[in-house]
Amino acid sequence: MKIRKANLEMDTVSVYIHENKKEEQTLVAIPSIKWSTIIPYEENNTSLTRRLEDEFQSAFNSSEDATQLSLKLVQWVREM
Known part of the structure; x- marks a missing residue:
C-alpha cells in the first residue's frame, strides 16, 4: 500500500492506494472525505478521470480541486 x-487549494488530503495484482484492480481511499473506489486495470484514463471528477464534485466546494485530485489519482494509479 x-x-x-x-x-489541493483548500486542504491537503492523504490518499491510500493498494494494488491487487491477482484481481487486476486498485483500491483507492481518502478517509478524510469518507471516499473509496475500486479501479479495474481495464478502465481507460478518460472515463476514469471523468468518473472521479463527478464523484469529487460533492466532496469539494471547488471544481478545480475535484479536477486536480482526479488527475493526480489517475497518474498515481497508472504508475503503479
Missing part, C-alpha cells in the same frame, strides 16, 4: 499526500 502506498500513501500519498494531495495538496
